[in-house]
Amino acid sequence: MGTEEITITGTTEGRYAEVLTPEAIAFVVALDREFGARRVQLLDRRRRRRTTRTDDLDFLPSTAHIRDDASWTVAAPAPDLLDRRVEITGPPERKMTVNALNSGAKVWMADFEDATSPTWENVVLGQLNLKDALDGRLDFTTPEGKEYRVNGWIPTIMVRPRGWHLPESHLRIGGRPVSASLFDFGLYMFHCAQRQLERGSGPYFYLPKLESHLEARLWNDVFRFAQETLGIERGTIRATVLIETITAAFEMDEILYELREHSAGLNAGRWDYLFSMIKNRPDVVLPERSQVTMTTPFMRAYTELLVRTCHRRNAHAIGGMAAVVPSRDPVAAKRALNQVRQDKRREVGDGFDGSWVAHPGLVDTCREVFDQWLGEEPHQIVRKRDDVRVTATELLDVRALGVQVSEVALRTNVSVALRYIAAWLGGRGAVALGGLMEDAATAEICRTQLWQWIHSATPTDYGVPVSAALVGRMLREELDVLSETGALDEDAARRFGQARTLLTVLLSERTCPEFLTLPAYLRHLSSAAPTPEPTQATVAV
Ligand SMILES: CC(=O)SCCNC(=O)CCNC(=O)[C@H](O)C(C)(C)COP(=O)(O)OP(=O)(O)OC[C@H]1O[C@@H](n2cnc3c(N)ncnc32)[C@H](O)[C@@H]1OP(=O)(O)O
Ligand SMILES: O=CC(=O)O
Ligand SMILES: [Mg+2]
Numbered sequence: 001m002g003t004e005e006i007t008i009t010g011t012t013e014g015r016y017a018e019v020l021t022p023e024a025i026a027f028v029v030a031l032d033r034e035f036g037a038r039r040v041q042l043l044d045r046r047r048r049r050r051t052t053r054t055d056d057l058d059f060l061p062s063t064a065h066i067r068d069d070a071s072w073t074v075a076a077p078a079p080d081l082l083d084r085r086v087e088i089t090g091p092p093e094r095k096m097t098v099n100a101l102n103s104g105a106k107v108w109m110a111d112f113e114d115a116t117s118p119t120w121e122n123v124v125l126g127q128l129n130l131k132d133a134l135d136g137r138l139d140f141t142t143p144e145g146k147e148y149r150v151n152g153w154i155p156t157i158m159v160r161p162r163g164w165h166l167p168e169s170h171l172r173i174g175g176r177p178v179s180a181s182l183f184d185f186g187l188y189m190f191h192c193a194q195r196q197l198e199r200g201s202g203p204y205f206y207l208p209k210l211e212s213h214l215e216a217r218l219w220n221d222v223f224r225f226a227q228e229t230l231g232i233e234r235g236t237i238r239a240t241v242l243i244e245t246i247t248a249a250f251e252m253d254e255i256l257y258e259l260r261e262h263s264a265g266l267n268a269g270r271w272d273y274l275f276s277m278i279k280n281r282p283d284v285v286l287p288e289r290s291q292v293t294m295t296t297p298f299m300r301a302y303t304e305l306l307v308r309t310c311h312r313r314n315a316h317a318i319g320g321m322a323a324v325v326p327s328r329d330p331v332a333a334k335r336a337l338n339q340v341r342q343d344k345r346r347e348v349g350d351g352f353d354g355s356w357v358a359h360p361g362l363v364d365t366c367r368e369v370f371d372q373w374l375g376e377e378p379h380q381i382v383r384k385r386d387d388v389r390v391t392a393t394e395l396l397d398v399r400a401l402g403v404q405v406s407e408v409a410l411r412t413n414v415s416v417a418l419r420y421i422a423a424w425l426g427g428r429g430a431v432a433l434g435g436l437m438e439d440a441a442t443a444e445i446c447r448t449q450l451w452q453w454i455h456s457a458t459p460t461d462y463g464v465p466v467s468a469a470l471v472g473r474m475l476r477e478e479l480d481v482l483s484e485t486g487a488l489d490e491d492a493a494r495r496f497g498q499a500r501t502l503l504t505v506l507l508s509e510r511t512c513p514e515f516l517t518l519p520a521y522l523r524h525l526s527s528a529a530p531t532p533e534p535t536q537a538t539v540a541v
Helices: 022-052 061-068 094-101 120-135 180-198 213-230 252-258 270-280 297-312 330-350 360-374 407-425 440-455 468-484 490-508 517-525
Strands: 006-009 086-090 107-111 156-160 167-173 176-179 204-207 238-243 263-268 317-321 354-357 431-433 436-438 536-538
Touching (some): 006 022, 022 180, 022 213, 061 252, 086 360, 094 107, 120 156, 120 180, 156 180, 167 517, 176 180, 213 238, 252 263, 263 297, 270 317, 317 330, 330 354, 330 360, 407 468, 407 490, 407 517, 436 440, 440 468, 440 490, 490 517
Parallel strands (some): 086 354, 107 156, 156 204, 263 317
Antiparallel strands (some): 006 536
């Protein structure tokens, strides 16, 4: 232990060096040495659980005592996480960081997961932007002369590290890539925890894509270790876990329990949840995205259970993303605001304490809805929702949705998956397509639906079943339209070509591939030449 060579492949020069200091790298390496093996075991457990399951999912008998025990609660909220009525999310790209900090939201979630394409540049400079924001050094002027300045008050910052499934291949210990979660978490803790504490806030996190309470336990142990190593009082870190996998929905109480000394509640990560549902129930074909709304019984069961579980443990329940973005066309913009308003009204009525928006233009709408309901109260945790009773059958009830796929739906999934992957390969992890916010979670839905429709030969509304050949033809047509209209320069054409190949491979697998971001990262980003030219640095730690 401790003698393997530490290598960084990727630029470490210029302002990168302010993030990649030997001490910061040593901290990430220490985290990975301590917890890397457990992460690998848990990923293995995920695989075994998925491939060996014969019965339907259910609440765990072994943890019934935790669910039945009414006496425990999570830690009291940190003062600046008491009122979370509107949270904006987005990648910590420099301009968007300024805009998010000026958005007027209560919380900004700086996202290294669904909204970020994990190029070396994005993940390291994202950390730099966070550090600069806390040092008051974020202001800049574009070459066109537009000034970006952070106004006085800024939202509470929460950081979402990448999920347990992803490696960070640019930092290796003895040739083995470190965990991307520990890389993102470790760099932020190292550089920003103390800075946050000095301004009266703290190191706060969102934890994505957990599949079990054992993964929450791992995070809790990571938190303890980090606090102890950095000399920060135990219980300072706060973390909100996204419930966005079907297996985690059965372990909400257990996840809160594992993290209770650091917990800041749960969030309903609806898009990944839908993705997880499609992956875990390949036999049950879901209709197109727009038809599976939050009032669909199995989605409603999940959010109702989430609110009840959180409030019973004095924890915040945070709502999800209405994935529309305001358009420049006034009619479409009004429609988008109405859609967001309706979504937030449902959430606040159900008991959520706050919710997410994807765009600064939606902050006011979300706040108005919550203001109207909450008034001066910071949250509604007193509403215990004892009326809610949700069974395993209700969580899994996707039977009633038997389908026929329309040509429009099929083409939309093809187009969104292709365009999103191409954008991601070019370094953009979130894009607006057809008035909708598309990120890794929504693109995964498109991609897994295509897989599911092909593999179950789902009937279409124009008489032929969905097949690989049909999807292949649509992919070609989509690319033809793009090149005929001159939309693709040489670089974009290359990325679209890579996206098409990747998508074709993913759709032809016999079992539905776990994630698109993992093979995409390993094929295209992990050794991609960063700008400026890569250096091979060996760091002494
Ligand atoms: C399923 C989930 O996990 S949801 C959470 C993860 N996903 C996200 O966080 C997505 C966040 N949203 C975004 O990334 C963006 O809104 C996009 C990509 C969808 C659309 O962005 P754009 O195409 O730039 O939209 P638009 O042109 O309307 O933006 C107007 C301005 O608002 C800014 N802006 C838009 N969204 C955001 C945001 N979320 N945070 C900060 N600034 C934003 C833009 O940078 C732009 O700034 P400028 O006027 O200074 O140039
Ligand atoms: O992360 C959020 C989601 O909906 O997925
Ligand atoms: Mg998600």
